[in-house]
Amino acid sequence: MTRPADHPQQQHSAGPRLLGPAEVRSLADALGVRPTKQRGQNFVIDANTVRRIVRAAGAGPEDCVLEVGPGLGSLTLALLEVARHVVAVEIDDVLAGALPATVERFAPEQADRFSLLHADAMRVTELPGPPATALVANLPYNVSVPVLLHLLEHVPTLERGLVMVQSEVADRLAAPPGSRTYGVPSVKAAWYADVRRAGAVGRNVFWPAPNVDSGLVAFTRREPPAHRSGRAEVFAVVDAAFGQRRKGLRGALRVLAPVEQVERALEAAGVDPLARGEALDLQAFVRIADALHDLRQEGQA
Structure with a gap:
């Protein structure tokens, strides 16, 4: 046409x-x-x-x-x-x-x-x-x-x-x-x-x-990345990571979970705890959100 x-x-x-x-x-x-x-x-x-x-x-x-x-x-x-x-x-x-x-x-x-x-x-x-x-x-x-x-x-x-x-x-x-x-x-x-x-x-x-x-x-x-957590959980990680841009992720994500959980989640996601939000792509944020989600599920089991 x-x-x-x-x-x-x-x-x-x-x-x-x-x-x-x-x-x-x-x-x-x-x-x-x-x-x-x-x-x-x-x-x-x-x-x-x-x-x-x-x-x-x-x-x-x-x-x-x-x-x-x-x-x-x-x-x-x-x-x-x-x-x-x-x-x-x-x-x-x-x-x-x-x-x-x-x-x-x-x-x-x-x-x-x-x-x-x-x-x-x-x-x-x-x-x-x-x-x-x-x-x-x-x-x-x-x-x-x-x-x-x-x-x-x-x-x-x-x-x-x-x-x-x-x-x-x-x-x-x-x-x-x-x-x-x-x-x-x-x-x-x-x-x-x-x-x-x-x-x-x-x-x-x-x-x-x-x-x-x-x-x-x-x-x-396009379709969002595959994820076990939800969009809201991924976006919460994004907001926290950029909420305190000068902090590494281990410190910035403490608003979402205790520091021990944050460290475990970052390790599971393969992300450096000292990295900052601006260094991560969308897939990395999804991996972190999924890892935090899994740890919460473990805690409720």
């Missing part, structure tokens, strides 16, 4: 009219909207940027795309050019109330392929419409990591995605073990997916222009 994006002239003639600086400011003025730092709102005002994001995401006519924080609809309209269905999750009352009318105005032929969920993305566990296969979003920067991890956990049909986040956060999400930016987001994201940097976005494509750089992060879903 030929993707609509492969024939931009044909597609755009019948597709949505995208938002530029004038349209974004006009919509905002009509709604009395002023972007707020509290909700991390920075509206994209460049049509080329949103088309670039959609291309990089690989969204196509078979996809139901989940978008979080659609704002005034810049990325939403670009997604409707190519996707089978778009579900937008918006927490802001005014923006959520206005978005369906914006879609009807700028993309009347695609309006039946759009659904809105007026909700906090951190509380979403079910979505309207067909099962979401891709996440494509300009995530609010102040909650980007918690939102991404929540959706990866609660929307298991997501196969892949591309999100725009603060550049430093993008580095952390995609960081390999041993690197300066490797940490809790890196390990937890790796539990769900293969994650990679997918480019940078300039400040001048936003209104208002943020005082931080932005980056694109792509992910492809």
Whole structure:
């Protein structure tokens, strides 16, 4: 099947009219909207940027795309050019109330392929419409990591995605073990997916222009490592290991178990007790969590 994006002239003639600086400011003025730092709102005002994001995401006519924080609809309209269905999750009352009318105005032929969920993305566990296969979003920067991890956990049909986040956060999400930016987001994201940097976005494509750089992060879903413990137990080890970064694991993990148990677990997992969290990959954290789990089971026997 030929993707609509492969024939931009044909597609755009019948597709949505995208938002530029004038349209974004006009919509905002009509709604009395002023972007707020509290909700991390920075509206994209460049049509080329949103088309670039959609291309990089690989969204196509078979996809139901989940978008979080659609704002005034810049990325939403670009997604409707190519996707089978778009579900937008918006927490802001005014923006959520206005978005369906914006879609009807700028993309009347695609309006039946759009659904809105007026909700906090951190509380979403079910979505309207067909099962979401891709996440494509300009995530609010102040909650980007918690939102991404929540959706990866609660929307298991997501196969892949591309999100725009603060550049430093993008580095952390995609960081390999041993690197300066490797940490809790890196390990937890790796539990769900293969994650990679997918480019940078300039400040001048936003209104208002943020005082931080932005980056694109792509992910492809995969099964988590084999484990005897649960995800929550693995994540507890990760949190403890990075909670006191200057401590070796023998000291940092004492918040989870007595030091004797920690030492036995690290030995069983084949991990140096003096190593620090940033030196471990996901598999090592799983081995530690499994070893602690086994010791607890022994103690209860």
